[in-house]
Amino acid sequence: MSTKTPSEADILRPIDNFSKKYFILFGVAGLALGAFMVGWMYQLWQGMAVTGLSDWGSGGGVTWGLYIGAFIWWVGIAHGGIILSAAVRLLGMDRYMPVARLAEMLTLAGLSAAGFFILVHMGRPDRMVTSVLGHYHITVNNSPLVWDVTVITAYFVLTATYLALTLRYDITRLRGQLPDYLEPVYKVLTLGYTKKEDKVIERMVWWLALAIIIMAPLLLHGGVIPWLFAVLPTYPGWFSAVQGPQFLTIALTSAISGVIILSYAFRRAYDWDHIITDDIFRGLMLWLGFFCLLFLWLQLQQLTVGSFAPATDLATATDSKFSHWMYVVPMLMVLGVLAFIFAQTVRPSLFSKTRSIIAAVLVLMATLVEKTYFVIAGFWYPTFSIYEATPGDYFPSVIELLSLTGTIGLVVLFFLVVSKLVPVVELHAIEHLNGEHGHDHESDHEAATEPEVDA
Amino acid sequence: MIAPATLLSALSWLLYHGYEGTEGVTGFPNIGTYIIFGVVLVPIYVMIAAWFIGEPKDTKTGLMGVTYLVGITAQMWIGMFVLTMIIAVVFYGGLPEPLASGGP
Numbered sequence: 001m002s003t004k005t006p007s008e009a010d011i012l013r014p015i016d017n018f019s020k021k022y023f024i025l026f027g028v029a030g031l032a033l034g035a036f037m038v039g040w041m042y043q044l045w046q047g048m049a050v051t052g053l054s055d056w057g058s059g060g061g062v063t064w065g066l067y068i069g070a071f072i073w074w075v076g077i078a079h080g081g082i083i084l085s086a087a088v089r090l091l092g093m094d095r096y097m098p099v100a101r102l103a104e105m106l107t108l109a110g111l112s113a114a115g116f117f118i119l120v121h122m123g124r125p126d127r128m129v130t131s132v133l134g135h136y137h138i139t140v141n142n143s144p145l146v147w148d149v150t151v152i153t154a155y156f157v158l159t160a161t162y163l164a165l166t167l168r169y170d171i172t173r174l175r176g177q178l179p180d181y182l183e184p185v186y187k188v189l190t191l192g193y194t195k196k197e198d199k200v201i202e203r204m205v206w207w208l209a210l211a212i213i214i215m216a217p218l219l220l221h222g223g224v225i226p227w228l229f230a231v232l233p234t235y236p237g238w239f240s241a242v243q244g245p246q247f248l249t250i251a252l253t254s255a256i257s258g259v260i261i262l263s264y265a266f267r268r269a270y271d272w273d274h275i276i277t278d279d280i281f282r283g284l285m286l287w288l289g290f291f292c293l294l295f296l297w298l299q300l301q302q303l304t305v306g307s308f309a310p311a312t313d314l315a316t317a318t319d320s321k322f323s324h325w326m327y328v329v330p331m332l333m334v335l336g337v338l339a340f341i342f343a344q345t346v347r348p349s350l351f352s353k354t355r356s357i358i359a360a361v362l363v364l365m366a367t368l369v370e371k372t373y374f375v376i377a378g379f380w381y382p383t384f385s386i387y388e389a390t391p392g393d394y395f396p397s398v399i400e401l402l403s404l405t406g407t408i409g410l411v412v413l414f415f416l417v418v419s420k421l422v423p424v425v426e427l428h429a430i431e432h433l434n435g436e437h438g439h440d441h442e443s444d445h446e447a448a449t450e451p452e453v454d455a
Numbered sequence: 456m457i458a459p460a461t462l463l464s465a466l467s468w469l470l471y472h473g474y475e476g477t478e479g480v481t482g483f484p485n486i487g488t489y490i491i492f493g494v495v496l497v498p499i500y501v502m503i504a505a506w507f508i509g510e511p512k513d514t515k516t517g518l519m520g521v522t523y524l525v526g527i528t529a530q531m532w533i534g535m536f537v538l539t540m541i542i543a544v545v546f547y548g549g550l551p552e553p554l555a556s557g558g559p
Contacts (some may be wrong), residue, residue, distance in 0.1 A: 044542060044546040045546060119539075124547065126543030129532065130536075140488070141488045142485050142486070151495055154496065156531065157524055157528050161520065161524055164523055196513075197513065200513045201516060204517070207501075208520075210501075211501065212498075220495075
């Protein structure tokens with residue numbers, strides 16, 4: 001634990017400093033995104049057939065692959081952010097306050113990457129907006145794809161509003177220390193600000209956090225996204241009422257992993273060991289362990305039901321899980337991480353930030369591979385094996401692989417840019433760490449709502 | 456006085472406008488109507504109501520919040536609209552239906 005005192009200067013440091021490493025990272029991320037953009041343009045020019053997807057004749061019947069796997073993966077990562085932030089606000093988990101805004105931003109970046117995958121996986125992306133909006137009143141009643149578009153839009157808008165409303169407080173107070181060339185940006189962000197709005201905004205974002213914490217985990221990643229698969233009875237690998245909770249646990253493990261990596265990157269880059277403390281990483285690791293446990297528990301439910309006395313089509317789908325590396329290896333990776341976190345709980349000296357990062361990376365790799373397997377295995381084992389005679393086998397094309405590195409580049413670029421615009425650590429967090437309560441939102445909130453029990 | 460049959464036909468035109476072939480399979484109401492508007496979006500209704508009911512509140516600040524919601528939604532979809540129209544012109548030889556004829 002450092003003895004340094006957290007200060008405003010600390011949270012402003014990313015805005016003022018441009019290092020050589022910053023530009024190198026910017027260049028690498030830009031190249032990754034650029035390479036994918038070139039690939040995507042080629043795909044637009046030649047059609048989706050260049051990926052082998054949307055072609056029933058060459059991919060062994062698989063028409064959804066890495067694009068959809070990565071879509072689910074990014075939405076999952078996006079969840080960590082705002083849930084962590086909402087937990088700070090609703091459940092009083094103040095320990096995580098310093099990483100709350102980074103986590104909110106991860107939600108916006110992750111959702112942008114996920115939304116991009118929807119566009120990229122369209123045969124005719126030019127028709128996306130006109131066909132969705134023009135027929136919304138008909139399609140929303142029946143199409144899980146349109147439910148998905150609706151709820152992802154709602155989630156993005158709620159998170160962006162949350163961030164925008166909370167930024168007003170910080171920017172107004174730190175304005176004198178923020179760069180002048182960004183004045184127009186700050187002016188828009190703090191439009192109409194008055195000091196008396198603080199208490200009202202604080203209460204509004206509390207309700208916003210409540211809306212998000214119910215809608216995002218339970219109804220988006222535990223609802224609308226799994227329903228894209230779970231409601232299709234001819235795909236036994238997908239058709240299951242347990243997919244909602246299963247998807248949610250996968251989202252939460254990858255989300256916590258994303259926050260661990262992001263927090264570590266910022267702590268290291270800006271010398272924030274006194275703000276993003278070891279204590280935060282220990283806590284995040286415990287949550288990661290808990291969600292890994294739930295993840296494996298729900299997989300067990302599916303394996304048991306699929307093995308004991310399954311219908312023929314489900315038996316085939318389950319057999320594949322026991323024998324395919326894309327299922328077995330991710331399970332072992334998550335199990336390994338869970339075992340390590342358990343050991344770390346019993347013997348705290350096992351904790352180190354490097355090990356936490358390794359655990360987070362392993363979980364992210366495992367969830368990506370498992371999710372991609374889930375998508376393609378659905379097509380491998382449909383009821384009546386209707387694609388049995390389809391030649392070929394699915395393997396991600398170069399463009400699809402580039403899409404993965406490209407969207408990682410996109411998210412990195414997002415953070416590199418946004419960290420130069422606004423503080424990525426809330427001013428409240430600094431005030432809290434220093435024991436200042438000039439802006440006492442807890443008592444304001446309690447006065448405005450029913451008393452709550454501390455978590 | 457408008458006859459009920461005319462009203463029904465007008466409503467049907469509003470809903471299907473050329474997509475009558477899907478009537479009975481698609482259209483209002485169906486499971487999505489209840490799931491999306493009756494369940495999934497309920498937290499948002501509650502949140503917006505709470506912004507204007509209870510203390511401390513300020514109608515102007517509440518309206519500002521609603522403007523954020525509407526503005527960001529519009530910005531997302533207008534942005535996507537512009538992007539997809541550029542894609543249409545560059546890669547598919549013109550605007551999609553219903554902005555232009557569907558083409559071959």
